Amino acid sequence: MTDSPAAANNSTPAKIGLMVLSFGGPNKAEDVVPFLENVTRGRGIPRHRLEKVGEHYFAMGGKSPINEQNLELIANIEAELARRGADIPVYFGNRNWEPYVEDTLLRMTRDGITQVYVFATSAWGGYSGCRQYHEDVARARAAVEKAGLQPPTVERLPHFHDNPTFIAQFATAVEAAVAELPEHARETADLVFTAHSVPNVADDEAGPHKFGGNLYSQQVLDSARLIQQSTRFADRPGSAATEGWTGQLASGKKVGGRPDGPATTGVPAGIDMGSGTDLDVEMVWQSRSGSPHTPWLEPDVCDHIEARAAAGNTRAIVLCPVGFITDHMEVKWDLDTEAKEAAEEAGVPYVRTATPGLTPEFAAMVVDNLAALIRRPEVLAPSEGLSEQQEAARAIVARYGTVPNFGNTVNGSPCAPGCCGAER
Known part of the structure; x- marks a missing residue:
């Protein structure tokens, strides 16, 4: 489909896949404390304290809505890709709960995907919203190598706070x-x-x-x-x-x-x-x-x-x-x-107010950002144009926006040396 950086000198085109990468959440009451143990790994927080922290999960039946919402987002992205005639499979990975990012990248590798694009469900820079997703990617690639396989090239889509x-x-x-x-x-x-x-x-x-x-x-x-x-x-x-x-x-x-x-x-x-x-x-x-x-x-x-x-x-x-x-x-x-x-x-x-992530327009934004990285309209066509409200928003962004976006890195590297406290 398109050549990855790793395959720039290879005549075989890369097989592209998209991963939606998120934080994760428990699916039932028994998952709550193990999930929180994953979230707080390395901090030495005792179990009784985690049970206290998890009270709001227990109050809502022990199930976080985030996993089902991400599956709905993925379905919307798949529908948008199909509408544009793009044959790009979409996978789901999490940092702190199933399906874990390591398992998802291993599955993608075994499916023959050689160029992975990652949409992280955060619009922002910062450690937990950006750099930690890069660490997730690096850890997942290491897991693929440990399994004796050649990991795919993994490129993250950039921040989108002012899209x-x-x-x-x-x-x-x-x-x-x-x-x-x-x-x-x-x-x-x-x-x-x-x-x-x-x-x-x-x-x-x-x-x-x-x-x-x-x-x-x-x-x-x-x-x-x-x-x-x-x-x-x-x-x-x-x-x-x-x-x-x-x-x-x-x-x-x-x-x-x-x-x-x-x-x-x-x-x-x-x-x-x-x-x-x-x-x-x-x-x-x-x-x-x-x-x-x-x-x-x-x-x-x-x-x-x-x-x-x-x-x-x-x-x-x-x-x-x-x-x-x-x-x-x-x-x-x-x-x-x-x-x-x-x-x-x-x-x-x-x-x-409602949040935007489960609208068809949001899914189209994700696909547009993916198309901008692939840069091959025969593989993935760009959008047909913005709506009147989106055009108005673009004018507002052009006039008042002052903060840049980062996040678009390859294979889990930080945005820059020392970025978000990363080692120089």
Whole structure:
């Protein structure tokens, strides 16, 4: 189909396969603790503590929705590939639960795949969202070698935090969520963004050294701003933005991140995007874990909702889970349970927007990104063009986007020497 880097001097064309690579999750109650042992491998966390951590899994029957959601995403990608007449098989691999990435790559090798492309279900840079997927690839290739086979060349698709389709799908979800609010609450509602928190030290190390750190939080901030500018909330940050992450960061509070980030994240846009401007966003974080003594990105979404209400701000909240592509456990539990309860107790109208990962448009985005790497339309045709909303989002990205994407590496290599704390 197309020549891989390893087969550049080989006249035999490579056989291409796509792997959807994700975090993984338990499928039943008995899986919860073993799954968490995989997640926390090497940290020495006792079993009784893992059982405590797993309570939200047990509360939902011990089953994470993530695996079935990834299978649905794969089905959507397969349908899009078939629509374009592309004969490219799609496989499923996980880091922390079955099907493990090592087993999947071994299966692909035995199926004769010599060029593997990997779509990691994370839009972001940073250790857990990017570099750890590279480590997964390297570990899987080593497992294939240990089995006495020649591992395929494995190339990861890049980050997609500012892809016009990604932005447009979230923007559509925001508009749909507003319509779910009581009519009297819509006009004054606030758009609030949330993403998975990470330790400050991990965010400080995120990205190649040339970027200067904090790639994860800056990409999340960039996405949030682009989504906001693609909706009715354009030029209208939430009324509690100064109490959100960027506002607290600008005031010198220890909430993690780069103080200059909102304005100087990459390519200068020639527009003031800092705290207190019309292009600010109301950004919060969620799902932190580990020692309470370790600083993580703040404020927490539930703490923020409670603080808004305590200050007398009971405007409706449209919560956009920008950090997630599907409604897995951190969305179902942390937002649809805990954050919703916090809003109800505070007397605040609350609605959570849908995530984009299971839409046909998202699958088409994945296939487009794959086609851009293959670069052979006779193997995989590019898309037929963007919709009107996607074109509008592309214009927004061109005007306001300031943060680069990385992630496109081969055979598990880091994006750059020292990237995300990798050894130089």
